[in-house]
Amino acid sequence: MWTRNARGKAWRSCGLKPVMASGLIKRFGSSNVLRGVSFEVERSEIFGLIGPNGAGKTTTLRILATILRPDAGDAVIMGHSVRDEPDEVRRNIAYLPEDAGVYRHLTGLEFLSFVAGVHGVDRRCVEEGAEIAGLGEALRKPMGSYSKGMRRRIMIAAILMLRPRVAILDEPTSGLDVIHAVHVRERIRRFARESGGTVIVSSHNMLEIEYLCDRIAFINGGRIIAEGRPEELKAEHRAENLEEVFAKLMGAA
Amino acid sequence: MxxxxxxxxxxxxxxxxxxxxxxxxxxxxxxxxxxxxxxxxxxxxMERAEAGLVIGIADLDRTSLTSIELPRLLEEKGLRLIRVECSLEEECVEAAAKQDLGVMMIIPSGFTRNFTSGVHSRITTVYSIRSAAISEISMSQRFSLILLESFKSLAERVHGGGVDPRFFEKPISESSVVLYLGRVLRAPVSAVAATFxxxxxxxxxxxxxxxxxxxxxxxxxxxxxxxxxxxxxxxxxxxxxxxxxxxxxxxxxxxxxxxxxxxxxxxxxxxxxxxxxxxxxxxxxxxxxxxxxxxxxxxxxxxxxxxxxxxxxxxxxxxxxxxxxxxxxxxxxxxxxxxxxxxxxxxxxxxxxxxxxxxxxxxxxxxxxxxxxxxxxxxxxxxxxxxxxxxxxxxxxxxxxxxxxxxxxxxxxxxxxxxxxxxxxxxxxxxxxxxxxx
Known part of the structure; x- marks a missing residue:
């Protein structure tokens, strides 16, 4: 295992990948949720995790976000271990939980300011957040009055306005209608392209994953069962779309 | 439904x-x-307190009623008496504090004259309160009741009848002094109890x-x-x-x-x-x-x-x-x-x-x-x-x-x-x- 300093220096000097997960194992009681998940994500890359319910997607993302600690294995984000340097990791990431709620008594603008404040970023990014959210006058209303879709948009805006080095998005378009989902996907792509940030995203929506992701990993039963570019995976499994790939992989599993 | x-x-x-x-x-x-x-x-x-309830008596009247009759009545009620020698009320209060008496009664000069004439008489009681627990405060109030009962009995013995019935109901008025943490509070013990x-x-x-x-x-x-x-x-x-x-x-x-x-x-x-x-x-x-x-x-x-x-x-x-x-x-x-x-x-x-x-x-x-x-x-x-x-x-x-x-x-x-x-x-x-x- 690398030491803390050696790893940080190695990452900086050798240009290691922003996200390197290696042999992640996680158990809850007698249930083995992750059984050795490994993957790497490049800079500016959008990496998708796909799998059925209970496959281990959210647990993997929670480990990357330092909310959960792996029982074995490690993930290194921007040269920092989620096991040993969670505080450093948190300075480099922004995490959108799958069913993230809102502070009901804060207005949208107050929430964006709060997020900007705790991340220590320029308050001007709040304007960008407001623009990404596209909620207009509703930004001045308490978030308790927001619909599910509006809440999701303000949460995504709060993540993207920070321009984090690594954005971890669990089901980013869940609860959004088609028009807003398209808008959000476009913003995520723009974020990766323009800011050079790395994005890890999980979704059930194969179309979304196909549109968004440069590379994807199918996860099932706590293991990655296939990984590659969407086109490569489709070709390898002789499928017309990722849904077919998914069905074949699940059938094989 | x-x-x-x-x-x-x-x-x-x-x-x-x-x-x-x-x-x-x-x-x-x-x-x-x-x-x-x-x-x-x-x-x-309460049992501990009652078993050793010692009452000081400062008799400034010095008559047979106050020095023989009344003490006998109080002893019949189960109280143990200690005589305190003093000549002025202030001096008696100081003596009560010095001797660490829980309760003391001061019978003023002229008490017997008033009492035997059927005139409402005043006595002073000194209560020394050491802790703020209800059990101790209850003891003070209990003594106040015993005292009233004793004076009622004394009034019946002295008069038998023929005086204003209101005198029998309350033959004395009690003016109390409460000693608390070295302070002398001139207030009814019930008022102190209420504040406590x-x-x-x-x-x-x-x-x-x-x-x-x-x-x-x-x-x-x-x-x-x-x-x-x-x-x-x-x-x-x-x-x-x-x-x-x-x-x-x-x-x-x-x-x-x-x-x-x-x-x-x-x-x-x-x-x-x-x-x-x-x-x-x-x-x-x-x-x-x-x-x-x-x-x-x-x-x-x-x-x-x-x-x-x-x-x-x-x-x-x-x-x-x-x-x-x-x-x-x-x-x-x-x-x-x-x-x-x-x-x-x-x-x-x-x-x-x-x-x-x-x-x-x-x-x-x-x-x-x-x-x-x-x-x-x-x-x-x-x-x-x-x-x-x-x-x-x-x-x-x-x-x-x-x-x-x-x-x-x-x-x-x-x-x-x-x-x-x-x-x-x-x-x-x-x-x-x-x-x-x-």
């Missing part, structure tokens, strides 16, 4: 284990237990309210993050977990401080209104013949050290309860279950020492009960307030130090819980609730 809905409501609520436990089973166990322990302690204290009761009940009640708010607010603060699903977001901001914990603690303190101010203002107004009417009643009924000054808490305020003792003990109790609330908030699955758990956990911690120590000094309790109470951190809150009020600063500081120890322990436990993933993974979901959700 109503019957069906009602049946559903009652079943649903009773199946909620925290309601069943916190609202029904705990009171059924705790209150009888507290009653038994309090009764045990009070009767032990306000203190004994009021100050710990403020402490209990503050502490209870703290646990509810902090438990809600965590549970709300869980229920609103904002906790994961909060845990991934680039802040140390200890900073997040600190913000929760300080946030709770601010809210509790505001609620304490509001509570104190409301309670103060209530207290003033009640005390005003009570005091007027006491003065009219008991000391109509000789007006005496009314007492306030300030008259009994023991020493300048009491305020810092009071404030610091309430503050530490607030810290303890905030930590307990945070722990419960982590264990609860949502706001409702967290608040129910707060009640179920804090009620048995606070109520027994609160009620037992109001009635009985801890020294009077059986050793097993005493040890059990001392293991409860909130016993030390009430001990600190009682000791501080009685001027026993060393004991009050010891109690505060014990509370501080508990508070540090709970703070460490809370910060341990905030580290790593425990905040997300630690949870108690009540079995029945789980079953109903399934």
């Amino acid at each position: 109503l019957r069906i809905l009602l049946k559903k409501e009652v079943k649903e609520l009773l199946m909620e284990r925290s309601i069943l436990f916190g609202a029904i089973i705990i009171p059924l166990i705790i209150f009888p237990l507290m009653g038994a322990l309090t009764g045990l302690g009070m009767s032990a204290a 009761l306000t203190t004994l009940f009021g100050l710990p009640l403020v402490a209990v309210m503050v502490a209870s708010y703290a646990s509810t607010v902090s438990a809600t603060s965590i549970a709300l993050e869980k229920e609103s699903k904002t906790l994961e977001l909060l845990l991934t901001i680039p802040a140390r977990r200890i900073t997040i914990l600190l913000s929760k603690l300080l946030g709770t303190f601010v809210i509790v401080l505001l609620s304490t101010i509001s509570f104190l203002v409301g309670f103060g107004i209530y207290g003033l209104m009640i005390a005003g009417s009570m005091m007027a009643q006491i003065l009219v009924e008991e000391i109509a013949a000789e007006p005496q000054v009314s007492l306030t808490l300030l008259d009994l305020w023991p020493s300048p050290a009491f305020l810092p003792i009071l404030v610091s003990s309430i503050f530490i109790a607030m810290v303890m309860m905030t930590c307990i609330g945070l722990l419960i908030g982590v264990l609860g699955s949502d706001v409702r279950s967290a608040q129910q758990l707060v009640g179920a956990v804090t009620f048995p911690l606070i109520m027994p020492p609160f009620f037992i120590l109001i009635f009985t000094p801890i020294e009077s309790l059986p050793i097993g009960v005493k040890i059990g109470l001392l293991l409860d951190p909130f016993t030390h809150l009430f001990l600190a307030i009682h000791s501080g009020f009685a001027g026993d600063i060393a004991s009050a500081i010891t109690s505060i130090m014990v509370m501080l120890g508990f508070a540090v322990m709970l703070l460490l436990l809370s910060s341990w819980l905030f580290m790593g993933e425990r905040l997300i993974t630690t949870r108690i979901t009540l079995a029945r609730r789980r079953a109903s959700e399934a």
